[in-house]
Amino acid sequence: MARLHGLLRGRYPFAITLGLVLGVAGAAAAFFGTPIEYESVGSLRIRPALERVVYESDGTQIMPNFNSYMDLQVTLIGGSRVLREAAKAEGIAQLFPQAGDDPDAVAMALAGGLHVDHPRRSELLNVRYTHAEAKVPAAAVNAITEAYVRVYHDERETEQQETLQRLDERAVELNDALAEAEAKLAHAITKAGSGDLNYAQHSTSIRIDELDEQIEAIDRLIANTRPGDAEPDSEVSRDQLALQDGQLSQMLWRLDELKQAQVDAESRFGVRHPTYLKAEQAVVQLERSIEKRIAAWNQINRATTATALMGGDLETLQRQREAMLNTRADQQAKLTELTEALRVVESTRGRVKILKEQLAQVEVRKDQLITERPDTERIEILEVADEPFSPKVDKRRSMAAVAGVGGMGLGVGVVALLGLVRPRLLSSSTAAAGVPVLGSVPLVNKQANADELAALDRALHRVRTKLDLGASQIEGGRVIVVVSPLPGDGKTSIASGLAGRFAATGRRTLLVDGDIECGTLSRRLHMNRQPLGQILKGNNRLDDLDMHAAVRDAGRAGKRIGEHLIDTGLVSHSDVDRALRIQSTPGGLEAVLDGGPLAAHVRRSRQRELELLPRTDIEADGTSRGALPRFTPSAAARILAEARAQFDVTIIDTGPLLGAPDALLLAAQADQTVLVVMHGGQVTPAKLAIEELSDIGAPLAGIVYNRVASASANASYAVSVSRRDGVGESNGVRRGLGINESLEPADTH
Numbered sequence: 129m130a131r132l133h134g135l136l137r138g139r140y141p142f143a144i145t146l147g148l149v150l151g152v153a154g155a156a157a158a159f160f161g162t163p164i165e166y167e168s169v170g171s172l173r174i175r176p177a178l179e180r181v182v183y184e185s186d187g188t189q190i191m192p193n194f195n196s197y198m199d200l201q202v203t204l205i206g207g208s209r210v211l212r213e214a215a216k217a218e219g220i221a222q223l224f225p226q227a228g229d230d231p232d233a234v235a236m237a238l239a240g241g242l243h244v245d246h247p248r249r250s251e252l253l254n255v256r257y258t259h260a261e262a263k264v265p266a267a268a269v270n271a272i273t274e275a276y277v278r279v280y281h282d283e284r285e286t287e288q289q290e291t292l293q294r295l296d297e298r299a300v301e302l303n304d305a306l307a308e309a310e311a312k313l314a315h316a317i318t319k320a321g322s323g324d325l326n327y328a329q330h331s332t333s334i335r336i337d338e339l340d341e342q343i344e345a346i347d348r349l350i351a352n353t354r355p356g357d358a359e360p361d362s363e364v365s366r367d368q369l370a371l372q373d374g375q376l377s378q379m380l381w382r383l384d385e386l387k388q389a390q391v392d393a394e395s396r397f398g399v400r401h402p403t404y405l406k407a408e409q410a411v412v413q414l415e416r417s418i419e420k421r422i423a424a425w426n427q428i429n430r431a432t433t434a435t436a437l438m439g440g441d442l443e444t445l446q447r448q449r450e451a452m453l454n455t456r457a458d459q460q461a462k463l464t465e466l467t468e469a470l471r472v473v474e475s476t477r478g479r480v481k482i483l484k485e486q487l488a489q490v491e492v493r494k495d496q497l498i499t500e501r502p503d504t505e506r507i508e509i510l511e512v513a514d515e516p517f518s519p520k521v522d523k524r525r526s527m528a529a530v531a532g533v534g535g536m537g538l539g540v541g542v543v544a545l546l547g548l549v550r551p552r553l554l555s556s557s558t559a560a561a562g563v564p565v566l567g568s569v570p571l572v573n574k575q576a577n578a579d580e581l582a583a584l585d586r587a588l589h590r591v592r593t594k595l596d597l598g599a600s601q602i603e604g605g606r607v608i609v610v611v612s613p614l615p616g617d618g619k620t621s622i623a624s625g626l627a628g629r630f631a632a633t634g635r636r637t638l639l640v641d642g643d644i645e646c647g648t649l650s651r652r653l654h655m656n657r658q659p660l661g662q663i664l665k666g667n668n669r670l671d672d673l674d675m676h677a678a679v680r681d682a683g684r685a686g687k688r689i690g691e692h693l694i695d696t697g698l699v700s701h702s703d704v705d706r707a708l709r710i711q712s713t714p715g716g717l718e719a720v721l722d723g724g725p726l727a728a729h730v731r732r733s734r735q736r737e738l739e740l741l742p743r744t745d746i747e748a749d750g751t752s753r754g755a756l757p758r759f760t761p762s763a764a765a766r767i768l769a770e771a772r773a774q775f776d777v778t779i780i781d782t783g784p785l786l787g788a789p790d791a792l793l794l795a796a797q798a799d800q801t802v803l804v805v806m807h808g809g810q811v812t813p814a815k816l817a818i819e820e821l822s823d824i825g826a827p828l829a830g831i832v833y834n835r836v837a838s839a840s841a842n843a844s845y846a847v848s849v850s851r852r853d854g855v856g857e858s859n860g861v862r863r864g865l866g867i868n869e870s871l872e873p874a875d876t877h
Contacts, residue, residue, distance in 0.1 A: 142543055143539060143540050143543035143544070145539075146539035146540075146542060146543060147535070147536035147537070147538075147539030147540050147543075148536065148539070149535075149539065150535035150536065150538050150539040151531075151532040151533070151534075151535035151536035151539065152532070152535070153535060154531035154532055154534055154535030154538075155528040155529070155531050155532035155535065156528070157531065158524070158527040158528045158530065158531030158532075159524045159525070159527070159528035159531075160524075162523050162524045162527040162528075163260040164260060164519040164521065164522045164523075164524065165258045165259070165260065165519055165520055165521040165522075166258065166259055166260070166261065166262045166264070166265050166516045166518075166519050166520060167256055167257065167258045167265055167516060167520040167521075168256070168257055168265035168266040168268075168269045168513040168514060168515065168516055169254055169255065169256050169269065169511070169513060170254075170255045170269040170270060170272075170273045170509070170511055170512060170513040171252050171253065171254055171255070171509075171510040171511035172252065172253040172255065172273055172276070172277075172507060172508070172509060172510060173251050173252060173253075173507070173508050173509075173510040174197075174198065174201065174251055174253065174506060174507050175251060175505075175506045175507075176190050176191045176194045176251065177189060177190045177191065178505060178506060195246075195248065195249070198246045198253065199246060201246075201253060202244045202245070202246050202253065204276070205242075205244045205253065205255065205272065205276050206239065206242055206244055208235060209279060210272060210275050210276045210279055211235035211236075211238050211239055211242075211272070211275075212231055212232070212235045213275035213276075213278060213279055214235070214238060214268075214271040214272045214274075214275035215231045215234040215235045215238055215271075216231065216275075217271040217274070217275065219267060220234060220238065220267065220268070220271050221234050223261075223263070223264050223267060223268070224237040224238065238268060238271075238272070241257045241258045241259045241264075241265070241268065242255070242256075242257055242268070242272065243255075243256040243257070243258070244256070252510065255269050255272055255273055255513075256269070257269045257272070257513070258520065258521075262515060262516055262517075262519075263515060265513065265515070265516060266513040266514055266515040266516070269513035270512060270513050273509050273512075273513075274509070276507075277507055277508075277509060280507050281507075288497060291497060292494060292497055292498075295490050295493055295494045295497075296494075298486075298490050299487060299490045299491065299494075302483050302486050302487040302490065303487065305479075305483050306480060306483040306484065306487065309476050309479045309480045309483060310480055312472075312476050313473060313476040313477060313480065316469055316472045316473045316476060317469075317473060319469060325466060325469055325470045325473060326470065328466050329463065329466040329467060329470055332459055332462050332463045332466060333463060335459050336456060336459045336460060336463060339452055339455060339456040339459065340456065342452055343449060343452050343453065343456070345425075346445055346448060346449045346452070347449070349445060350442060350445050350446065350449070366380070366418075366422055369422055369425050375421070376418065376421055376422070376425075379414065379417060379418050379421065380418065382414060383411065383414050383415065383418065386407060386410050386411045386414060387411055389407045390404065390407040390408055390411055393407045563803075563818060563828065563830060563831055564594075564829070564830040564831070565830055565831050565832075565833065566590075566591045566594045566595065566802065566829065566830035566831060566832050567587050567588075567590045567591040567594065567832050567833070568587070568807065568832075568833040568836040569584070569587050569588075569618070569622070569807075569832065569833065569834045569835065569836055570583050570584060570587065570836055570837070571835045571836060571837055572584050588625045588626060588628075588629050589629055591622075591626060591629075591802075591832055592626055592629040592630060592633075594829075594830065595608060595626075595800055595802070595829055598800065598829050598830075599799065599800060602799050602800075604772050604773075605771060605772030605773060605774070605775050605776055605777070605778065606772070606776070606777050606778070606799045606800065607768050607771060607772060607778045607780065607797070607798045607799045607800075608626070608777065608778065608779050608780070608798065608799065608800045608801075608802060608829075609642070609780045609782060609791075609794045609795045609798035609800070609801050609802070609826075610622055610623040610626070610779065610780065610781055610782065610801075610802045610804060611782050611784075611785045611791050611795055611801060611802070611803055611804070611817070611821075612784055612785060612803065612804040612805065612817075613784065613785055613786050613803075613805060613813035613814050613816065613817035614784050614786060614787075614809075614813050615783075615784045615787075616806070617784075617804050617805055617806045617809070617834055618804055618806065618834040618835065619781060619782070619804040620643075620648045620649050620652065620781050622802070622804050622832055622834070623639065623649070623779050623780070623781035624639065624649065624781070626779055626802075627639035627738060627777075627779040628735060628738065630776075630777045630779065631735050631736065631737040631738035632735075634737060635737060635776035635777050636737050636739075636774075636775045636776045636777075637737055637738050637739070637775060637776065637777045637778075637779065638730060638739050638740070638741060638771055638774075638775040638777070638778045638779070639733075639738065639739070639740050639741070639779050639781070640717065640740075640741040640771070640778060640779065640780040640781065641716075641717060641740075641741065641742050641743045641781055642717075642780040642781055642782045642783075642790060642791075642794050643743070643781055643782055643783045643788070643790075644743075644759050644783060644788065644790040645783050645788055645790070646783060648781070649742070649743075649781045650716070650742040650743040650744070653740070653742070674698055678692055678693055678696065678698060681696070690704045716729050716731075716741055716742045716743055716744040717729075717741055717742065717743050717744075717767075718743065718744060719744075720741070720767055720770075721759060721763050721767070725770070726741070726767065726770040726771060726774060727770075727774060729741065739775075759790055759793070761793055761797075764793055764794060764797055765797055768794075768797055768798075780794055780798070782794055782795070785803075785817045785820060785821070786813060786816060786817060786820070792820060792824055792826075795821060795824065795826040796824045796825065796826050798826065798827065799827060800827055800829040801821060801826045801827055801828050801829060802829055802830065802832055803817060803818065803821070803828060803830070803831045803832070804831075804832045804834055805817075805831055805832070805833060805834065806833075806834050806835050807833045807834060807835050807836040807837075808835070814831075
């Protein structure tokens with residue numbers, strides 16, 4: 129708070145005014161700019177499952193991921209299709225006149241206040257609509273819910289019709305495919321020449337096996353028959369037959385395995401264990417099969433041998449073998465044809481079966497769609513929206529209060545920011561820490577009363593007293609240089625006032641116009657030219673009595689003083705011309721800079737003990753005639769040395785410190801330096817001025833705050849000087865500062 133107070137000091141009226149203006153403006157804008165909101169609510173119910181009529185279907189089953197489905201419906205209700213459909217409802221376009229007749233624009237406007245929510249684990253969708261007009265929400269909600277139902281029904285009916293159409297098309301395709309498959313089956317059976325393809329294939333396979341056995345027997349007979357033999361061996365051993373019959377060889381190998389298993393079972397379980405008995409039975413059965421096959425082979429061998437013997441020789445056997453091979457090839461070709469025909473028939477029959485099943489499924493699905501409840505019954509409007517009687521939300525007062533407070537805070541913040549960016553000189557802490565304050569001067573205007581002038585006088589005496597206290601170690605004459613950072617801070621008035629206060633204590637005081645560039649003090653006191661009367665008196669042409677009488681009579685006659693003196697015969701034309709030439713010759717500070725003695729060029733004032741060293745090379749417009757090049761450190765040191773020797777106190781008024789090098793030169797050689805700053809002015813120039821003085825080692829006695837508000841100055845009794853109108857203060861102000869007739873030269877004529 130202290131920091132904020134420091135930023136706002138001197139700016140409180142502006143901050144309060146700006147805060148009130150922005151606060152009122154913000155509150156008004158918020159109150160009239162914040163819309164009230166009316167709300168209507170409608171509800172939709174979406175069943176997760178439909179009641180069964182005859183069949184179980186997808187619709188009669190509880191919908192999986194029902195919550196996700198409901199969230200999707202929330203999105204669909206706010207989608208462009210439903211909103212476009214709702215925009216077509218009667219009276220909706222009139223609720224949004226700004227959208228015109230464009231359905232898309234009406235749909236976009238309709239979407240502005242729409243809110244759809246789904247309470248978790250429920251079958252409800254709540255459709256809310258808010259608007260500034262009471263008639264809009266209910267109409268909008270009802271239009272949107274009805275549009276959603278229509279869109280949903282249209283989609284489901286379209287889907288159902290498309291599904292039935294696809295099923296009809298599928299049934300036609302299946303019937304055509306079934307007819308084609310049945311025709312292919314009949315053709316395959318006819319081509320095979322047998323109604324029972326399986327029997328024909330089995331019979332042909334058996335015939336081929338018999339031929340193979342006969343051919344093998346003939347091959348053995350041919351191998352065992354030698355030319356000239358009367359009769360071949362009637363019996364063939366088991367091992368010989370195993371070499372010729374692969375199946376017999378496998379049977380013998382299997383017999384060995386079973387016998388080994390029988391032995392293992394006997395050793396592990398004994399001869400009465402079921403495992404042993406089972407192995408024994410298997411051995412017996414396989415031995416019987418082997419004996420039968422050996423007997424069959426021997427029978428074939430005997431028959432073939434007899435046939436061969438009856439037929440004659442080996443050549444006959446070979447012819448018989450060739451005939452059997454041809455017969456077998458014919459049977460093998462027939463078997464291949466029957467196998468392929470059987471494959472085609474079985475494949476076609478399977479295809480027919482599948483087609484019939486698919487056709488039955490299509491018919492069942494069609495019956496389901498026609499019989500079961502349509503999916504459109506899943507959605508219903510549970511609650512119709514009603515027009516609201518009162519607004520749901522009216523934030524105008526609260527928003528106005530917030531905006532008002534914010535506006536006031538913004539106003540104060542802007543002023544505080546201004547104080548942060550451009551701080552003012554309101555106390556010594558804002559200029560530089562450690563620099564003492566000599567005094568604060570009240571703001572005195574042209575209509576200053578006696579109390580204000582008395583406060584001003586106290587302020588100047590306070591400054592003078594502090595300077596005296598700080599000069600206790602200074603011996604001899606004292607030089608006090610009065611500086612300021614910028615023009616217009618009031619240093620000339622402060623210097624004049626201090627000179628009068630020091631002279632009032634009985635000390636011989638010299639007030640020097642050290643503003644080398646402008647000579648403000650000399651111009652203000654009209655001392656920028658040497659008075660003509662003083663020149664004539666200095667030439668012993670007039671005495672004080674004659675001069676006063678001439679001044680009085682010239683004023684009455686309305687003449688110039690020189691003209692009146694010539695007319696009265698007190699002086700001649702040559703005396704006046706000589707005085708005018710002397711008047712144009714530099715005097716005052718310029719003459720001292722040129723080497724003249726200080727005592728010869730000071731002027732007495734009407735105040736006792738106060739003398740002046742003006743500038744006489746300053747034109748009426750403030751233009752200097754060339755003293756600056758002659759103002760060197762050595763010249764300044766010589767003048768100050770003479771001043772210390774001849775006067776008790778020397779007060780030097782200088783130019784602005786940040787723009788006039790003469791101010792730095794004088795401050796560096798002074799005994800005390802007084803920095804005059806304008807109260808409420810910018811901080812930066814004051815800080816720069818203090819840094820400049822510190823850099824050159826000037827003895828800074830302290831700061832005088834100028835133009836302090838009277839209330840602040842009177843409250844602290846720390847008052848100082850000010851002038852509101854630049855260089856031309858009123859007589860009242862000048863009287864308060866001591867810049868009155870007593871400060872002017874004793875002879876101004």
